[in-house]
Amino acid sequence: MSLDRRARSGLPTIRRLPMNTNPTSSAPSGPAPSTTAVPAPSSPAIPPGAAAASASASALGLAPSGGRARVLSGMRPTGALHLGHYHGALKSWVQLQSTHDCFFFVADWHALTTHYEHREGLEQSVYDMVVDWLAAGIDPEQATLFIQSRMPEHAELFTLLAMSTPSSWLERMPSYKDAVAENRELATFGFLGYPLLQAADILIYKAAFVPVGEDQAPHVEVTREVARRFNHLYAPLLPEPQALLSDTARLPGLDGRKMSKTYGNAIAMRDAPEVVEQKVRQMPTDPQRVRRHDPGEPTRCPVWPLHQVYTDEATRQWAADGCRSAGIGCLDCKQPLIEAIQREQAPWRARAEELLADPKKVHWIVEVGTERARAVARKTLREVRSAIGLAY
Numbered sequence: 001m002s003l004d005r006r007a008r009s010g011l012p013t014i015r016r017l018p019m020n021t022n023p024t025s026s027a028p029s030g031p032a033p034s035t036t037a038v039p040a041p042s043s044p045a046i047p048p049g050a051a052a053a054s055a056s057a058s059a060l061g062l063a064p065s066g067g068r069a070r071v072l073s074g075m076r077p078t079g080a081l082h083l084g085h086y087h088g089a090l091k092s093w094v095q096l097q098s099t100h101d102c103f104f105f106v107a108d109w110h111a112l113t114t115h116y117e118h119r120e121g122l123e124q125s126v127y128d129m130v131v132d133w134l135a136a137g138i139d140p141e142q143a144t145l146f147i148q149s150r151m152p153e154h155a156e157l158f159t160l161l162a163m164s165t166p167s168s169w170l171e172r173m174p175s176y177k178d179a180v181a182e183n184r185e186l187a188t189f190g191f192l193g194y195p196l197l198q199a200a201d202i203l204i205y206k207a208a209f210v211p212v213g214e215d216q217a218p219h220v221e222v223t224r225e226v227a228r229r230f231n232h233l234y235a236p237l238l239p240e241p242q243a244l245l246s247d248t249a250r251l252p253g254l255d256g257r258k259m260s261k262t263y264g265n266a267i268a269m270r271d272a273p274e275v276v277e278q279k280v281r282q283m284p285t286d287p288q289r290v291r292r293h294d295p296g297e298p299t300r301c302p303v304w305p306l307h308q309v310y311t312d313e314a315t316r317q318w319a320a321d322g323c324r325s326a327g328i329g330c331l332d333c334k335q336p337l338i339e340a341i342q343r344e345q346a347p348w349r350a351r352a353e354e355l356l357a358d359p360k361k362v363h364w365i366v367e368v369g370t371e372r373a374r375a376v377a378r379k380t381l382r383e384v385r386s387a388i389g390l391a392y
Ligand code: SF4
Pocket: 285, 286, 289, 296, 297, 298, 301, 302, 303, 304, 319, 322, 323, 324, 328, 329, 330, 331, 333, 334
């Protein structure tokens, strides 16, 4: 549904997040500078283990918003991330952390809703993903990072919300209907209920905004409905969040389909420069440009969307003119992309190398974030229990 139609229909307007689409300035050069007033753990002084993290968590208290609206977003742990993850989500997270009170979490329970048989490598995937978040510029001194499965509070709120949520609200979710139609093995209670678990993930932090792709917007809508129902039945405790859609371009994979490890068409955020070069050089091009002297059409070519993300106007004009006149070859056309991607990745790889050499630091960042998130979640749960009459 378009935003205009949404407004006319009376549904809440989805906010769009303005993004800097200048390709020359899109790559963060490491963690964003700590210029905000958000108190945070002193990450350089890393205690030796998780016990120390738990012991000091109460001293950390809540992550104060400093008057900034709270944002909640999560990612399923898929291991090392690719450029589609960066341009589709992480880039906006990096921007949001300096303007909002951001809570970013590893949605490992959500991963189990669809891949409940695949437990091998889950822990590795969790920490590989966190390394990529940090390498991309997520700053634990500005944002709160945590792991969903370390927060039983989410499960308790999910259970309490489930009592009053009509099952039809979940059965009508497009993601449920489509996935079950394609794969009957997803006809599980966990998969049916995952939008409600998402609602609990969001509402327990009283988030104002939830960055999502268009396909996830219905889940924010159901979260709003769940909050309204709770507020009507018990007490006006749970704010209705708004979906926050970014204007970042969707980055397709090497074959023009959605970038995905499953399709084997991804460029990983930490792919080595020579791997990037090889992958881009091997990309298919306009199928009607068979020989070097055949004119092509950029809009038929899977390489063109990469230009729209990675190169400036002048380079795109050069590529389009050269393609249509057969003045340049496809390898010429791809070279500025290869260089732009390698430039973008260089600071990520450097930062990731540091983190991989110091895994305790990554664990500590997650421990501290988890305890900060827990303090917020427990406060909401106390209010919810009391409103329902369970404060005994
Ligand atoms: S010149 Fe560029 S846009 Fe044209 S077909 Fe080759 S790679 Fe694609």
